[in-house]
Amino acid sequence: xxxxxxxxxxxxxxxxxxxxxxxxxxxxxxxxxxxxxxxxxxxxxxxxxxxxxxxxxxxxxxxxxxxxxxxxxxxxxxxxxxxxxxxxxxxxxxxxxxxxxxxxxxxxxxxxxxxxxxxxxxxxxxxxxxxxxxxxxxxxxxxxxxxxx
Ligand SMILES: Cc1cc2nc3c(=O)[nH]c(=O)nc-3n(C[C@H](O)[C@H](O)[C@H](O)COP(=O)(O)O)c2cc1C
Numbered sequence: 001x002x003x004x005x006x007x008x009x010x011x012x013x014x015x016x017x018x019x020x021x022x023x024x025x026x027x028x029x030x031x032x033x034x035x036x037x038x039x040x041x042x043x044x045x046x047x048x049x050x051x052x053x054x055x056x057x058x059x060x061x062x063x064x065x066x067x068x069x070x071x072x073x074x075x076x077x078x079x080x081x082x083x084x085x086x087x088x089x090x091x092x093x094x095x096x097x098x099x100x101x102x103x104x105x106x107x108x109x110x111x112x113x114x115x116x117x118x119x120x121x122x123x124x125x126x127x128x129x130x131x132x133x134x135x136x137x138x139x140x141x142x143x144x145x146x147x148x149x
Pocket of ligand 1: 063064096104
């Protein structure tokens with residue numbers, strides 16, 4: 001059974017809730033999921049295999065910064081620049097269009113993983129919390145993500 005690691009960048013919990021819903025949907029589709037509510041850089045690097053798949057759910061905070069739970073991970077990724085050529089991934093960026101830095105952290109995550117050699121399975125999704133229904137939008141995107149696997 002294929003395992004999908006779900007990395008969560010959240011400060012106030014919206015993205016964690018969304019990620020939990022997506023995990024349920026992935027399990028119903030026959031996948032195993034591992035939640036990383038505070039992604040640990042060393043753990044994730046050590047557990048990388050040729051079949052690793054990450055689903056990154058990333059909220060922006062501050063001035064386009066990563067939300068609290070993934071700040072350290074993002075910093076380590078930028079510092080160490082690991083070779084991620086065996087990794088496949090998809091990113092859901094969560095933000096609010098009232099900020100100039102709309103979805104900046106998710107966009108950075110998507111770009112950074114590609115720069116490090118990982119294979120983007122599908123164009124990242126951007127969720128605008130001031131306009132979108134996050135559950136509906138992420139669920140629809142997830143179907144395409146699953147098809148890309
Ligand atoms: C203090 C603060 C700063 C924020 N900064 C940004 C930002 O720079 N860009 C953006 O797109 N959204 C920004 N947002 C919106 C959040 O991404 C949005 O509220 C999201 O739902 C938070 O997700 P979370 O509950 O998982 O932390 C900000 C929200 C707060 C409260």
